[in-house]
Amino acid sequence: MRPVDRLTLGYLAVVAVLVATSPARVDGALGLLLGFGACGALVVASAALARRLPENRLVVYVRVGIFPALTLFLYPAVERYALVLRGRFMDDDINTWESWAFGGPPNVLLDSVASPPLTEAMMACYFSFYLFALLPPLWLVARARPRDAERYLYSQMLAVYLCYLGFLLVPLRGPASALSGEFSTPHLSGYGMTTLQTLIMTQDPVGACFPSAHVATAWAGLLAMRRIISPTAFYTFLPLVCGITVAVVYNRYHYLSDALAGLAVAFVATAVGRRFEPCPPPPTLHRSSPHGHLRSVP
Template sequence: MPRRSEKTRWFLYEFWPVPAILLGYLSMRIFRLELAIEQFAIPQQDTLMIQLDQWLFGTTIPQLLQHHISATLTLLMESAYLHFYYLLPIGSLIYLHLTDDRTTFLRLRQGIVFTLTGGFCFYFLLPVEGPISFIADQFVVPLTASHEMVYDAVNSFRFAYDCFPSLHTAIPWVTLLLTWRRANYPLRFIMLAMTLAITASTMYLRYHYGADVIAGLIWAGAVSWALSKRPDIMTFTTDKAIVS
């Protein structure tokens, strides 16, 4: 029992920054921090994202995907977007805790915190509203969402300019990259499938341009690369007594 208590205390002590920073995102909406963008006249960059998509793909990815919309696929994409985004990183941290892999746990926790923090900063430097709002009139095929109330509720909690980079892309990929070597092959397949589903959902549901997603992939790769260069992440823990 003492050993289990110590393990639980360690987990709670090291895990709390993740839900804290996720709640920090909600506070951005609650305190209407998007008003700071308007106050300082920071230019909105949706037009730039559209130009990048047109240069890379001919048109925006969400507009391309609208021709493949179906009720079943929309339901699957909604599930991936709403549930997998949290399940994948938090589930991975719990798995690493249960398998006593503290080194990877700490590396992943820092990866999540760094990815989110950097992404939030970009929201203010390069504010992007997203295709679901900015070019809503250019979609000719409705999403046929099966849970409009849930969909509207999620949208009501979103920060107004939370598109660049796509953190719904960056967080799953940073989770996958930092835990790939530690997971067994069935688990790798499941994690990869979830990551791809979340990434696709961001554009299918019209939350992100293709450029947002590419930026999310680059940001996830940069954070993962930087953390992988640390020789021993355990030396950076804030509670060395518990670790030792």
């Protein structure tokens, strides 16, 4: 099993224990436990399939795509057990701190510069995250670099799971709800992208704010891109990731504290990821000269 397999199974074990030991405070605990078990079974099955068919390109794509796919269940599931540790939402604490640190809630301060064109640009930046999280590992597989795709995925999924656990430590409703009475414009207006992103966010789980998983995953991916793909790729996508970081606050999806915490998670995930991510395969050695010297083949 790969490091990202063990990482995912470890996360599933942790949240399963939290849910199982606090059934009275979790809505639909049995369904969650079954879901966690199904996710674990998929990870194990994909590992077994890869062992049986290691050279099959479709299997390689499945192995890469299964982890972002699991978040389609794991991310919304957080809403059902977000209060398992704290028992309450902590938006008042965050707003008190941010008002002291910044002279007012940054979300409300950004509201003063809101405009439909700016909102559309921020929504587009936010939406780009979905492609940013999936396309690089698929591109690496297409370039016959599955080990590098695994390295990229490990850093990203470590950032994701750290954020999911952070949601339980600091459960928040988010600024759109907690600060709704303080915005001069009750709803951000834009154009097509704004409408699409607003529709997507109707399914966003309550409590999934701190740290910002969007910021953490985007920066973890960008830092992985720098060492795995090229510095040029890093600098090419840097403005986009900076845009995502600003967008999560401007769009009222996260507090500034969430974004800063997400950035910290990305650097932690990168540092840990470099220690535990899959190593590149060693060079192949074979005899290729009449003198018996060994030549390295990458």
